[in-house]
Amino acid sequence: MSTLPADLAAPDASPLEQWPPRWTPAAVIFDCDGLLVDTEGQWVILQDAYLARHGTALDPATRRTLTGSAAELVIVTLAEAVGKDPHVVGEELLQEHRAHIGETLTPLPGAIEALRAMAAVRPVAVASNSPRDMLDTKLAGLGIADVLDASIAIEDVERPKPAPDMYLAAARALGADPADCLGFEDSETGADAARAAGLQLIAVPSIPGQEPVAPRRLDSLADPVLTDWIAGWEARR
Numbered sequence: 001m002s003t004l005p006a007d008l009a010a011p012d013a014s015p016l017e018q019w020p021p022r023w024t025p026a027a028v029i030f031d032c033d034g035l036l037v038d039t040e041g042q043w044v045i046l047q048d049a050y051l052a053r054h055g056t057a058l059d060p061a062t063r064r065t066l067t068g069s070a071a072e073l074v075i076v077t078l079a080e081a082v083g084k085d086p087h088v089v090g091e092e093l094l095q096e097h098r099a100h101i102g103e104t105l106t107p108l109p110g111a112i113e114a115l116r117a118m119a120a121v122r123p124v125a126v127a128s129n130s131p132r133d134m135l136d137t138k139l140a141g142l143g144i145a146d147v148l149d150a151s152i153a154i155e156d157v158e159r160p161k162p163a164p165d166m167y168l169a170a171a172r173a174l175g176a177d178p179a180d181c182l183g184f185e186d187s188e189t190g191a192d193a194a195r196a197a198g199l200q201l202i203a204v205p206s207i208p209g210q211e212p213v214a215p216r217r218l219d220s221l222a223d224p225v226l227t228d229w230i231a232g233w234e235a236r237r
Helices: 039-053 060-066 071-082 086-101 111-119 132-142 165-174 188-197 224-231
Strands: 027-030 124-127 150-152 181-185 200-203
Touching: 027 111, 027 165, 039 060, 039 071, 039 086, 060 071, 060 188, 071 086, 086 132, 111 124, 111 224, 124 165, 132 150, 150 165, 165 181, 165 188, 181 188, 188 200
Parallel strands: 027 124, 027 181, 124 150, 181 200
Antiparallel strands: none
């Protein structure tokens, strides 16, 4: 477990600055890809392989910005890089991604255990930039669809992350004020969305080069202090 450097810390005081916090959330909202399951890494590998087949690559700054972004932005950026129509690139990329998305779903360390522990005592949602069909496939494959109170996919909001819409929609679905919600994110794009929505945020980056800004940063959801903190939450279901 580690905290962000002082120059990256959130400007407003957060109860998460104390670890473990004395505060407990009214509800919890998780990202999916790169946080609960290693599909974000697979998606990045697929993109880079696609670019390599076309004899090009993204510069590090562009790659960093795209991680966690909506598929539409990824597709437009890659289409520009390879000089092809975005609709063609989109069909090629998403067809390949969909073909393999349900084959090997590898949960990230502690992810499913932490989510289930929180869902036992608090309302829990997943908010993802994934299309609905792909999100539902992942949630079912991870065996967590039955414990979630809500899931928000990209079709459910006007603007994807990094806009706050997705987290605001999830908080509404859980009947909670965003400021009383605990969010978990792995990417800079997702962290920007959660902070803009006013959530208390824990960052758990899983892809090298991502430095999401949050008042608390963990190496994994298997963090023992996190586990002990959750175990002390009183049931509010």
